[in-house]
Amino acid sequence: MAGLPRDSGDARDTVVTLARSLGVAASTVSRALRGDPRISTKTRRRVEALAAERGYAPNVLARTLASGHSGLIALSLGPISNPFYVELMQEAVIQAAARDLRLLLLHAGAGPIEDQTAQTLLQYQVDGCLITSAELSSHAARICAVHNVPVVMVNRVPKLHASAIACDNFLGGQDLARLLLGGGHQRFAIIRGNPDSSTSIERERGFAEMLKNHGIDFDLRINGGSTYEGGFAAGRMFAEMPRDRQPDAIFAVADIMAMGVVDALRIGGIRVPDDISVVGFDGIAQGAWPAYAITSVQQPIAAMVSRGLDLLTARIGTSTVPDEVVLLRGELILRRSARLPVRMAA
Amino acid sequence: MAGLPRDSGDARDTVVTLARSLGVAASTVSRALRGDPRISTKTRRRVEALAAERGYAPNVLARTLASGHSGLIALSLGPISNPFYVELMQEAVIQAAARDLRLLLLHAGAGPIEDQTAQTLLQYQVDGCLITSAELSSHAARICAVHNVPVVMVNRVPKLHASAIACDNFLGGQDLARLLLGGGHQRFAIIRGNPDSSTSIERERGFAEMLKNHGIDFDLRINGGSTYEGGFAAGRMFAEMPRDRQPDAIFAVADIMAMGVVDALRIGGIRVPDDISVVGFDGIAQGAWPAYAITSVQQPIAAMVSRGLDLLTARIGTSTVPDEVVLLRGELILRRSARLPVRMAA
DNA sequence: TTGAAAGCGTTACCAG
DNA sequence: CTGGTAACGCTTTCAA
Numbered sequence: 001m002a003g004l005p006r007d008s009g010d011a012r013d014t015v016v017t018l019a020r021s022l023g024v025a026a027s028t029v030s031r032a033l034r035g036d037p038r039i040s041t042k043t044r045r046r047v048e049a050l051a052a053e054r055g056y057a058p059n060v061l062a063r064t065l066a067s068g069h070s071g072l073i074a075l076s077l078g079p080i081s082n083p084f085y086v087e088l089m090q091e092a093v094i095q096a097a098a099r100d101l102r103l104l105l106l107h108a109g110a111g112p113i114e115d116q117t118a119q120t121l122l123q124y125q126v127d128g129c130l131i132t133s134a135e136l137s138s139h140a141a142r143i144c145a146v147h148n149v150p151v152v153m154v155n156r157v158p159k160l161h162a163s164a165i166a167c168d169n170f171l172g173g174q175d176l177a178r179l180l181l182g183g184g185h186q187r188f189a190i191i192r193g194n195p196d197s198s199t200s201i202e203r204e205r206g207f208a209e210m211l212k213n214h215g216i217d218f219d220l221r222i223n224g225g226s227t228y229e230g231g232f233a234a235g236r237m238f239a240e241m242p243r244d245r246q247p248d249a250i251f252a253v254a255d256i257m258a259m260g261v262v263d264a265l266r267i268g269g270i271r272v273p274d275d276i277s278v279v280g281f282d283g284i285a286q287g288a289w290p291a292y293a294i295t296s297v298q299q300p301i302a303a304m305v306s307r308g309l310d311l312l313t314a315r316i317g318t319s320t321v322p323d324e325v326v327l328l329r330g331e332l333i334l335r336r337s338a339r340l341p342v343r344m345a346a
Numbered sequence: 347m348a349g350l351p352r353d354s355g356d357a358r359d360t361v362v363t364l365a366r367s368l369g370v371a372a373s374t375v376s377r378a379l380r381g382d383p384r385i386s387t388k389t390r391r392r393v394e395a396l397a398a399e400r401g402y403a404p405n406v407l408a409r410t411l412a413s414g415h416s417g418l419i420a421l422s423l424g425p426i427s428n429p430f431y432v433e434l435m436q437e438a439v440i441q442a443a444a445r446d447l448r449l450l451l452l453h454a455g456a457g458p459i460e461d462q463t464a465q466t467l468l469q470y471q472v473d474g475c476l477i478t479s480a481e482l483s484s485h486a487a488r489i490c491a492v493h494n495v496p497v498v499m500v501n502r503v504p505k506l507h508a509s510a511i512a513c514d515n516f517l518g519g520q521d522l523a524r525l526l527l528g529g530g531h532q533r534f535a536i537i538r539g540n541p542d543s544s545t546s547i548e549r550e551r552g553f554a555e556m557l558k559n560h561g562i563d564f565d566l567r568i569n570g571g572s573t574y575e576g577g578f579a580a581g582r583m584f585a586e587m588p589r590d591r592q593p594d595a596i597f598a599v600a601d602i603m604a605m606g607v608v609d610a611l612r613i614g615g616i617r618v619p620d621d622i623s624v625v626g627f628d629g630i631a632q633g634a635w636p637a638y639a640i641t642s643v644q645q646p647i648a649a650m651v652s653r654g655l656d657l658l659t660a661r662i663g664t665s666t667v668p669d670e671v672v673l674l675r676g677e678l679i680l681r682r683s684a685r686l687p688v689r690m691a692a
Numbered sequence: 693t694t695g696a697a698a699g700c701g702t703t704a705c706c707a708g
Numbered sequence: 709c710t711g712g713t714a715a716c717g718c719t720t721t722c723a724a
Contacts, residue, residue: 373719386693
């Protein structure tokens with residue numbers, strides 16, 4: 001006999017026990033419970049009533065075995081020292097539940113997804129993968145491709161076989177540059193995140209291009225690793241520069257770095273934004289703290305998750321839908337960390 | 347025929363296909379793969395070799411159906427605006443993977459676990475629940491109790507049928523009070539988190555009791571809701587008090603609130619720690635940021651998760667192990683937000 | 693040491 | 709509209 005002798009009193013209901021109690025077939029119960037239109041209203045009512053009364057919960061694992069769909073989405077989170085990913089996760093939990101999908105938390109952190117973890121994708125028959133930031137290892141990507149598991153990257157444009165949803169980082173970078181130009185700034189610096197990530201690259205590109213359009217070049221480009229500490233180190237470097245070579249506007253490509261920059265500048269005796277303006281990107285909640293008040297581009301997190309799940313569900317069970325990359329426009333949030341023009345342009 | 351016509355080329359291996367290729371029985375493959383000692387070394391080698399070559403991954407869901415164990419742990423996170431829970435989650439992901447357990451992310455946020463979500467526990471046959479902070483709804487708790495699913499609460503002493511692992515909040519509160527007394531402080535205030543949570547209550551109790559032992563009473567007790575904003579509001583209130591009624595030491599029972607307090611005090615023109623000392627609890631990474639440098643009690647997160655998983659695994663599959671509450675000692679972290687005695691006592 | 697077969701709970705197909 | 713039955717992939721008991 002298979003099956004562990006779970007606790008004795010624990011006689012859990014199944015479609016079979018329900019069917020017996022009602023004097024119908026198991027298949028009828030199964031159909032009734034999932035609203036198959038062929039079942040008579042009367043029968044369905046009876047089945048639903050008994051199921052509710054007994055607190056019946058279908059065994060999803062058995063269902064998966066028979067149907068091929070687990071309702072499981074693998075979630076892989078980027079470095080969660082960046083609150084942006086935490087907000088993304090929170091939103092994903094809420095929206096996945098609303099769509100009757102469950103999240104299998106595969107990975108959280110800066111590192112790559114380990115090959116061993118990738119096995120889990122197969123073992124648990126996940127219907128799809130939601131990846132934030134960390135690139136899938138090529139091993140994991142191959143597994144997904146071979147087994148036809150759709151992959152959606154959030155906040156990252158994919159190199160591999162995958163769909164993606166992201167904020168339009170290029171436009172956002174442009175918006176920030178335009179804002180700073182309007183504020184009369186002249187000497188610019190940028191603090192990159194991970195210099196390989198599409199996110200960081202695009203933001204920088206938009207920013208630099210807009211400046212270039214106005215005849216401005218700059219070469220102060222530092223890598224900050226998308227961490228507070230990285231931003232802080234960069235800020236300290238700027239604070240220690242001779243006054244005449246200091247930038248008067250700094251773009252940190254992630255709010256969390258911008259916060260580090262602000263702290264370092266202030267500790268160095270530099271006023272923000274009076275001496276130097278600082279702008280960030282992401283729109284994390286902490287950026288609004290009064291000690292920072294970071295001017296930023298707010299990523300549309302709810303919409304990103306929603307569209308991301310759309311992309312995913314559209315590809316579950318078929319291999320005919322081609323990969324797709326969706327860019328959503330972020331919103332400029334004006335706060336106190338950046339000087340504004342005396343007369344704000346529209 | 348059951349099963350969706352997954353993609354055609356996608357002929358995924360099973361124990362049966364492996365068995366056929368080797369000319370042995372499926373049961374032999376199954377046994378070999380799990381190291382059943384009855385299988386000859388030679389046969390096992392052959393099986394393992396082929397499995398590796400074909401990239402075979404067992405279908406855990408089918409295994410669950412047969413064995414009763416899913417390897418799935420339901421994870422329910424507290425309000426993640428508090429980075430403490432994020433650190434806890436990160437640690438849980440790492441340690442669960444190391445034990446070959448997977449985390450099903452059920453809930454994240456301040457609210458209670460919804461009844462609908464509780465159904466998921468059953469549907470996915472989770473082996474156990476790891477709950478941080480948010481109390482399980484009584485409905486969910488009943489489900490776990492009836493179906494013999496062990497529950498471990500982290501950072502929270504349970505009211506219901508559950509085991510628990512937490513920092514010794516009472517002792518931590520005492521430690522902080524002792525430190526502040528040593529620093530010569532005389533007028534105290536406390537900012538509570540959620541006033542119903544055991545965590546907040548115990549920290550307050552330890553703090554107040556130690557002061558009482560030194561003949562000191564205080565009645566400045568504010569609810570801060572365990573958020574930055576709550577701490578900020580409380581801090582502003584203190585800043586606006588007449589100087590002679592202001593406290594000279596504030597204990598915010600969570601670091602995230604302490605950060606809000608510090609910001610509000612400084613904006614109000616009060617120096618920290620020169621005018622007022624502020625201490626927190628949790629030891630979150632952000633508390634170490636140079637702008638805050640919060641003196642705090644560091645919770646032993648890794649140990650908490652590790653022991654928490656111990657408690658859980660010990661109770662999976664049996665109902666004979668009684669519930670257990672484990673308290674771990676936190677570590678006092680001295681930083682710059684609190685004045686120290688001129689001669690620091692040991 | 694290995695094989696055969698039953699069973700886990702569900703869904704899907706084919707009859708009726 | 710409903711019933712019966714096979715099948716999903718694995719583990720486990722029983723027999724050899």
